[in-house]
Amino acid sequence: MKSAVIIFPGINRERDMARALRLISGREPAMVWHADRELPPGTDLVVIPGGFSYGDYLRCGAIAARAPIIDAVRAFAAKGGLVLAVCNGFQIACEAGLLPGVLMRNAQLRFICRDVYLRVERSDMSFTRGYNAGQVIRVPVAHGEGNYIADGETIARLEGEGRVIFRYSSPDGIVDPDWNHNGAMNAIAGIVNEPGNVLGMMPHPENHVEAAMGRTDGRGLFAGLVDHFERAA
Amino acid sequence: MASNEVARRVRGLTPHVISNEPAITPELISRHGLKPEEYQRIVALIGRTPSFTELGIFSAMWNEHCSYKSSKIHLRTLPTTGPCVIQGPGENAGVIDIGDGLAVVFKMESHNHPSYIEPYQGAATGVGGILRDVFTMGARPIACLNALSFGDPGHPKTRALVSGVVAGIGGYGNSFGVPTVGGEVRFHRRYDGNCLVNAMAVGIAQKDKIFYSAASGIGMPIVYLGSKTGRDGIHGASMASAEFGADAEEKRPTVQVGDPFSEKLLLEACLEIMARGCVIAIQDMGAAGLTCSAVEMGAKGDLGVTLDLDQVPCRETGMSAYEMMLSESQERMLMVLKPEKEQEAEAIFRKWGLDFAVVGRTTPTKRFIVRHGGAVMADLPIKELGDEAPVYDRPFTETTRKPAIDATAVKPPMSIADALEKLVGSADICSRRWVWEQYDHVILGNTVQRPGGDAAVVRVNDGPKALALTADVTPRYCEADPFEGGKQAVAEAWRNLTAVGARPLALTDNLNFGNPERAEIMGQLIGAIAGIGAAARALDFPIVSGNVSLYNETRIAGKELGNAILPTPTIGGVGLLDDFEKSMTLAFKAEGESILLLGENSGWLGQSLYLREICGREEGAPPPVDLAAERRHGDFVRALIRDGLVTAVHDVSDGGLLIALAEMAMASKIGAVLEAPPGVPAHAFWFGEDQARYVVTAADASAVAQRANAAAVPLRRLGATGGRVFAVDSERPLRVGDLLSRFEGWLPAYMAASAG
Numbered sequence: 001m002k003s004a005v006i007i008f009p010g011i012n013r014e015r016d017m018a019r020a021l022r023l024i025s026g027r028e029p030a031m032v033w034h035a036d037r038e039l040p041p042g043t044d045l046v047v048i049p050g051g052f053s054y055g056d057y058l059r060c061g062a063i064a065a066r067a068p069i070i071d072a073v074r075a076f077a078a079k080g081g082l083v084l085a086v087c088n089g090f091q092i093a094c095e096a097g098l099l100p101g102v103l104m105r106n107a108q109l110r111f112i113c114r115d116v117y118l119r120v121e122r123s124d125m126s127f128t129r130g131y132n133a134g135q136v137i138r139v140p141v142a143h144g145e146g147n148y149i150a151d152g153e154t155i156a157r158l159e160g161e162g163r164v165i166f167r168y169s170s171p172d173g174i175v176d177p178d179w180n181h182n183g184a185m186n187a188i189a190g191i192v193n194e195p196g197n198v199l200g201m202m203p204h205p206e207n208h209v210e211a212a213m214g215r216t217d218g219r220g221l222f223a224g225l226v227d228h229f230e231r232a233a
Numbered sequence: 234m235a236s237n238e239v240a241r242r243v244r245g246l247t248p249h250v251i252s253n254e255p256a257i258t259p260e261l262i263s264r265h266g267l268k269p270e271e272y273q274r275i276v277a278l279i280g281r282t283p284s285f286t287e288l289g290i291f292s293a294m295w296n297e298h299c300s301y302k303s304s305k306i307h308l309r310t311l312p313t314t315g316p317c318v319i320q321g322p323g324e325n326a327g328v329i330d331i332g333d334g335l336a337v338v339f340k341m342e343s344h345n346h347p348s349y350i351e352p353y354q355g356a357a358t359g360v361g362g363i364l365r366d367v368f369t370m371g372a373r374p375i376a377c378l379n380a381l382s383f384g385d386p387g388h389p390k391t392r393a394l395v396s397g398v399v400a401g402i403g404g405y406g407n408s409f410g411v412p413t414v415g416g417e418v419r420f421h422r423r424y425d426g427n428c429l430v431n432a433m434a435v436g437i438a439q440k441d442k443i444f445y446s447a448a449s450g451i452g453m454p455i456v457y458l459g460s461k462t463g464r465d466g467i468h469g470a471s472m473a474s475a476e477f478g479a480d481a482e483e484k485r486p487t488v489q490v491g492d493p494f495s496e497k498l499l500l501e502a503c504l505e506i507m508a509r510g511c512v513i514a515i516q517d518m519g520a521a522g523l524t525c526s527a528v529e530m531g532a533k534g535d536l537g538v539t540l541d542l543d544q545v546p547c548r549e550t551g552m553s554a555y556e557m558m559l560s561e562s563q564e565r566m567l568m569v570l571k572p573e574k575e576q577e578a579e580a581i582f583r584k585w586g587l588d589f590a591v592v593g594r595t596t597p598t599k600r601f602i603v604r605h606g607g608a609v610m611a612d613l614p615i616k617e618l619g620d621e622a623p624v625y626d627r628p629f630t631e632t633t634r635k636p637a638i639d640a641t642a643v644k645p646p647m648s649i650a651d652a653l654e655k656l657v658g659s660a661d662i663c664s665r666r667w668v669w670e671q672y673d674h675v676i677l678g679n680t681v682q683r684p685g686g687d688a689a690v691v692r693v694n695d696g697p698k699a700l701a702l703t704a705d706v707t708p709r710y711c712e713a714d715p716f717e718g719g720k721q722a723v724a725e726a727w728r729n730l731t732a733v734g735a736r737p738l739a740l741t742d743n744l745n746f747g748n749p750e751r752a753e754i755m756g757q758l759i760g761a762i763a764g765i766g767a768a769a770r771a772l773d774f775p776i777v778s779g780n781v782s783l784y785n786e787t788r789i790a791g792k793e794l795g796n797a798i799l800p801t802p803t804i805g806g807v808g809l810l811d812d813f814e815k816s817m818t819l820a821f822k823a824e825g826e827s828i829l830l831l832g833e834n835s836g837w838l839g840q841s842l843y844l845r846e847i848c849g850r851e852e853g854a855p856p857p858v859d860l861a862a863e864r865r866h867g868d869f870v871r872a873l874i875r876d877g878l879v880t881a882v883h884d885v886s887d888g889g890l891l892i893a894l895a896e897m898a899m900a901s902k903i904g905a906v907l908e909a910p911p912g913v914p915a916h917a918f919w920f921g922e923d924q925a926r927y928v929v930t931a932a933d934a935s936a937v938a939q940r941a942n943a944a945a946v947p948l949r950r951l952g953a954t955g956g957r958v959f960a961v962d963s964e965r966p967l968r969v970g971d972l973l974s975r976f977e978g979w980l981p982a983y984m985a986a987s988a989g
Contacts, residue, residue, distance in 0.1 A: 009586060010494045012410025016678040019695075052408040055494025111403050113673045142407070142673040207675045212692075212814050214675070214683075 001229045003029035003045040006073065008064040011051035011088065013204065020206035021047070024222040034067040044229050045082045046073055048089030050142070050204060060103060060145050061091030070096050082126060082225070083198040087143055090190075090200035099193055099200045100158070101150035103143075107183025111144035115214070116181055118189050118203060119169040122162060125192065127199045130224030136173045137217035139203045141181065146202040148184040148191075158191055166190035166201055254285035254555070265292035266475055271623055278617055286555045286603065286610040290618070292468075293521035293559055294528060297783050300622035303749035304781045307762045315775040317738050319443065325366040325517060326434075327777025328443055329739045331698060331809050336440040338372035341380075341433035341704070341743040341805040343782035347488040348430040349477070352397025356430045357405040357491035361563050363434040364409060365517040368500050369566065371444040371507050372436025375677060376691045377406050379416040379432045380704040380743070380803040381668075384425035386660050386983055391420070394428050395668075396984065401491075402432070403671040408493035409500070412680050413672035414689035416704050420660045423712075423799045426477060426787030431743040433704055433805040437693060444507060446516040446526075448534035448569045448595050453513060455527070455538065455593035456575075458502070458582055459565040460495045463548035466522070466561025476748050476786040476795050495564040495587070502585040503566065509581070511574035518565040524558045526567040527593065528601055531615045537596035538615060542605040546588040554603055554610035569595065629755035635713050638839040638853035640917035645847075649915055650964040652847045653891055656920075657899075658975035659846050660983070662888050667980040681813045685900070687732040687884050688808070690816045699813035701735030703806045707887065708799035710855035713840050715757045719764020719802055720858040724924060726806030727772050728884040731867040732927060734817040734874040735808030737772065742779040742804055747786040747797025757800040758783075765802060771860035772867075774806070817874045819883035820900035824955040826880060827934035828905060830890065832866050832926030833947050836917025842888045843920035855922075862925040869946045870927050878937055885926040891919035891961065893928050894951070898959055899973045906960045907952035915962060930954060 003021045005014050014031065021029045029047070030040045039046065053064035064070070070092075077083050077098060085093035093099045106112055115138050120131040131137065150158070158164055166189040168180045180187040182202070190201030205218030255261055262272045265288055275283055275291050283291065297303060313321035319336055320328035326340035344359025360377060367374050379402055384391045395418075406413045411434070448455075466489035506512060514534065516526040523540070531538035542557050552560075570578050575591075582589040596602075601618060603611040645652070656662050669684035681699055682690035688703040705725040711718030723740065730737040742765060747754040769776055786795040810816055838844050839853025873879045881901075885893045891907075898905055909918040931937045934950060941948035960966040 009498055010408070012408075012497060013676060016676065019678055051410060052494060052497075055408060055492065057494065110400070111407055111671050111673075113407075113675065114670050140675045142676060144407075204675070207678055210678075212681055213678060214680075 001025045001027060001044050001226050002042050003047055004032045004039050004043045005029045005047045005049055006032050006034065006069055008034040008053040008067060010053045010055050011049055013050035013087065013206065017047055017049040017206045020209045020218065020222055023209055024219055025226050032069060034064065034069050037068050037072060039072050039076055045084060045225060046076055048085040048092050050087030050089060053088055053092060059095070061088060061095040064092045065095035074098065077198050080195065080197050084127065085198065085200040086204060086206065087202055090202055091145065093198060093200045098198050099191060100154045101148055103145050104147040104149050105145050106147050112181055113140065113142040114181065115139065116141050116203060117169050117171050117179060118166040119173045121164055121167060125165065125196055126225060126228040127221060128165060128224060129227060130220030134173060136169060136171060137220065138215055139205050139208045139218050141203045143202055146182040146184065148188040150185065155185055159186065163192050164188055165192055165199060257282055257288060265289065266296055267292055271295060274623060278621060279613060284611060286558060287613060289555045289559050290524050290611055290613065293524045294618050295622045299521050299525055301781055302623050303625050303627055303783060304744065304758060305624050306626055307759050311762065311766045311776045312770050313776050315739065315773060318775055318777055319440065321777050322779055324445060325369045327739065327741060328370065329777060330440060333698065334440050335693065336438050336443060337435060337700060337807060338367050338370045338438055339433065339435040339741055339805070339807055340366050340778035341431055341741045341803060342366065342780040343743050343745055344430045344432065345427060345745060345782050345785055348398055349428050351488040352394050353401035353404065354488050354490050356398040356401030358489045358563055359430050359432045360402055360405040361491045361493065361496050362519045363432045364411065364496065365519065367434045367436040368503060369444065369515050369517045370438065371442050372438035373504060374411045374434050374436040375679065376435045376689065376702055377411050377413040377433065378702055378704045378805060379413065379430065380706065381416065381418045382424045382429035382801055383420050384428065385422035386420050388422065388425045392984060398428065398430055399668050399671050405491050405493045407673040409497050410676055412674045412676050414674050414680055414691060415684050415702055418665050418668055421799060426796055427785040427798050429745050429785065429798065429801055431745065431803045433741065435700065435702060435807065442507065444512055444515050446514055446530050446533055448514045448530040448536050450513065451536065451595055451597050453569045453595045454572060454575060454591045455595065456568045456570050457545060457565065457588065457590045457592040458568060459499045459587055460492060460562060461546045461548040461588055462557055462560050462565065463562045464552065464556055464560060465489045467556060467559045476784045476788055478788045489561045489563050491563050498585040498587055499564050499566065502582050502587055505581050506578045509577060511570050511578040512568055513571055514569040516567050518567060520561065522559060522561050528615055528618050530567060530569065531595065531601060532619045535599065537598035537600045538593055539596055539602040540593040540604065542603060544590050544592045546590055554605035558603060627749055627755045628752050629759050630752040631756045632715050632760055635854045640836040640838045640914050640921065643838050643844065643848060645916040647847065648964055649919055649961055650967055652843065652916065652920065653895060654967065654975060656842060656846055656888050656892060657895055657972050658979045660979065661842060662892060663979035664977045665980065666977060667984060681816055682733060682818060686819055687729040688735065690733055690810065690813065692813045697812045699810040699816060701730045701733045701808040701810060703729040704803055705729060706801055706803045708801045709840050709851065711757065711761055711800040711802060713855045715760025715800055716764040717855050717857055718800065719761035720768040720860065721855065721924060722802055722804045723765050723768035723772065723774060724858050724860070724863045725886055726804040727774055727863065728867060730806050730808030731871050732817065732882045732884045734815060734871060735810045736871065737774050737806055737808040739775050739777045740769065740804050740806045742776055742802060744779065744781045745785055745798060745801040745803065746783050748795060749783045754797055761800055761802045768858065768860055772864055817882045819881055819897050821897050821903040821930055821954045822880040822901065824903060826930045826932050826954045828894070828907065828951045828953060829929050829931060829934060829937060830926060830949045830951050831870065831929060831941065831946055833923055834890065834918060834921065835923050836913050836921040837923045838917050838921050841920060841922045843916065856924050858924045865944065866925045866927065866946055869944050870929065873929065873937060879929040879931050881930040883928045885928060889920040889922050895959060895972055897928065898969050899976055902969055903954050904956040904958045904969050905952055905954050909962055919961065
């Protein structure tokens with residue numbers, strides 16, 4: 001699996017992402033500068049990592065969504081290329097129109113860093129084939145603006161088309177306001193676009209890939225992707 | 234050149250300035266925080282009346298914050314060398330060797346005064362400043378910690394200060410992209426008028442690629458990098474060198490505004506040009522901004538510096554030389570670059586969208602010359618600016634020793650179970666989760682032990698080594714006995730590192746005190762420094778960097794004496810683990826294991842939280858610190874961890890033995906059955922705060938007991954783990970879940986309640 005990690009000024013989880021990709025795919029990802037106009041040839045997976053692009057002083061992700069490299073990412077996605085957008089990456093993907101909706105400030109108006117539980121809604125996607133549907137995984141979140149909001153029609157479509165991939169839940173997989181730390185609509189933690197090749201999610205699977213750093217629940221996502229490309233090859 | 238000739242030249246070349254710059258009057262001198270005798274010293278040094286800009290430069294260099302004039306002679310007594318020390322105090326940060334060609338760069342610094350005036354920005358720029366100190370030396374920051382002291386929870390300002398300071402620390406560190414992994418928070422009415430924000434940053438560098446501030450070479454370009462200069466933070470360092478009066482809130486314009494985004498870019502750009510070998514010397518613009526950084530680079534390199542302020546990138550128009558020299562705008566650096574690498578360095582800075590300007594040259598004259606608008610605005614001897622700052626041996630009175638409290642004379646007002654419930658839900662013991670969940674503590678993917686344990690553990694690069702990090706002090710002990718309190722702060726940091734299995738290597742100290750012009754405050758400072766020194770020597774735990782924050786005091790109308798903070802010498806400790814997978818935690822691991830106390834238990838109630846929270850008394854002598862016992866017990870515990878004989882380890886500190894045990898239970902949700910020995914008053918046994926103690930659990934207690942016997946370490950079996958309740962002696966059993974609710978509940982409930 002050849003991955004490309006996009007770097008905007010202010011992005012700060014690119015090293016975490018690169019390590020997870022290296023550990024699980026056995027291959028060093030290419031780090032791609034925001035001012036570039038092309039992705040490295042042969043890229044299988046594009047990753048937009050977390051951070052505070054341009055300081056998030058404007059709406060989160062709004063400036064990065066207009067960077068030159070985004071056109072290349074958009075073209076890549078249009079051809080069915082897989083794009084993983086995590087945290088600030090999710091915000092950027094929404095601002096770039098790759099995904100619907102927007103991430104608002106957390107309901108309690110504070111930045112929150114803690115482990116959360118995610119119910120994996122589908123396992124038949126390239127992103128989730130490493131998990132079982134209904135499985136609950138534990139991964140960290142670290143964001144101030146992760147509260148997913150969209151209009152009623154969009155939410156209905158996302159739900160109707162099975163495009164909600166991860167949902168905040170209790171350790172037993174029960175969706176409950178007590179376990180929805182940021183107040184996201186329908187406890188949405190991650191969604192895909194219509195064709196299912198762009199995944200945006202707030203939590204950080206890349207931070208739970210080593211037992212000594214907490215857990216290995218995040219490995220499934222990357223291992224699933226590696227498996228997907230091996231089968232395709 | 235005759236002195237009056239210099240004066241003529243300075244004035245002669247600046248006719249337009251004469252009309253704008255105020256005359257030097259005693260009132261103006263006093264507003265610059267300079268005493269009349271200090272001003273006389275300036276006049277004697279330069280042989281004439283200083284210009285307004287020069288007066289500003291002197292006030293920036295000679296204030297307490299930058300010159301350490303009250304503490305210098307005492308700080309010199311501290312041990313600062315050791316086998317691992319590469320760089321001790323005097324640079325931007327301390328540097329220690331951790332093997333494998335790697336070095337750890339770290340320091341702690343206060344941002345107390347600004348944080349009280351403007352909590353969010355004050356705390357944020359405190360974090361920004363200490364991060365800059367670390368990456369200025371060529372290190373990539375890998376962790377931050379902080380130690381926060383707030384006023385009484387009932388004081389009307391406290392809640393807003395907690396909220397703002399915590400958000401500011403998180404806002405800066407989270408965006409910059411460094412995990413904030415540990416620290417401490419306390420509340421006491423003596424911080425009502427002066428909160429403390431001490432921030433510590435830790436970075437990793439290649440041992441042979443450390444960058445220093447001393448310039449070298451004549452005619453070298455001095456380059457300004459980073460953000461533009463604005464009017465923020467003018468006189469910040471001078472403001473932080475005086476006590477607050479009734480006008481504290483009017484000092485808001487002296488607080489800087491932080492931009493973590495620019496700092497992240499500055500970090501990446503600096504590390505990139507360092508890796509390309511472009512840098513001769515580098516100094517961040519922190520307190521006193523351009524003045525302090527330029528003077529330090531020149532003075533340390535025995536060189537003069539000429540600055541051309543017309544080249545300084547400014548955010549606002551019409552800034553005077555005075556304003557530019559004193560601005561504390563953030564995210565700025567000064568460097569001496571290799572001339573042949575200037576273009577390469579500039580290209581890297583432009584790539585990151587940062588300002589880059591050659592603003593001066595090194596000269597052979599040892600003069601500090603500042604030009605602006607074609608005029609010489611300052612012409613001063615560079616070495617004397619720093620070296621000739623006044624040094625005071627201020628009069629002091631030793632703190633009167635308090636009598637030891639006889640535990641048998643302290644009548645317990647409630648049962649052990651009731652006292653435990655009350656204490657776990659009290660402001661100074663309860664969980665700090667509400668605070669540290671606002672800090673990204675997992676970014677960079679190396680956090681082995683997250684906040685909430687004895688010390689944070691952070692893996693170094695891809696391992697196997699890891700650092701243990703902690704920040705500690707017990708101000709109520711320091712108030713009662715500064716010497717024992719100073720010892721205790723060092724010993725507790727050393728113990729916390731030991732409890733996770735690390736070898737303590739070195740420390741940074743952040744000394745927060747009141748007005749040093751008061752003899753009793755000076756006595757606290759001297760006593761604490763002596764205690765810190767004694768413990769650091771006994772434990773081979775050298776001081777490699779530090780910061781002194783004085784005048785943490787608020788004048789009260791109509792009273793001669795101000796309200797000073799508790800003496801708070803915060804100790805930031807760094808230890809090393811050879812293998813991150815072998816770090817030890819405090820949570821009970823399994824049912825049916827033996828719970829053992831290592832160390833003496835005399836039931837010392839003086840200055841304990843039990844005495845304060847349960848009996849309502851802040852009295853007595855603090856627990857004495859037996860440094861030989863600390864060392865013996867700590868080395869013993871570290872060996873137990875190394876040899877896999879224990880399953881959990883926790884240092885015993887605030888609240889005493891039963892609080893330590895409750896924390897171990899709550900972290901695991903496993904209960905315990907515990908029994909005090911007969912003969913000792915139970916409340917003193919369970920809540921006394923004797924030092925040099927650890928609680929450990931073991932599957933095989935006899936193996937530990939055998940070793941303890943051989944090593945002359947006192948050991949007592951307290952009971953066993955198991956079940957879901959916490960059962961002490963014949964007391965009402967407490968459910969671990971209920972204790973946990975109290976422990977986790979206080980701070981969120983306090984912060985959610987409205988003020989008043």
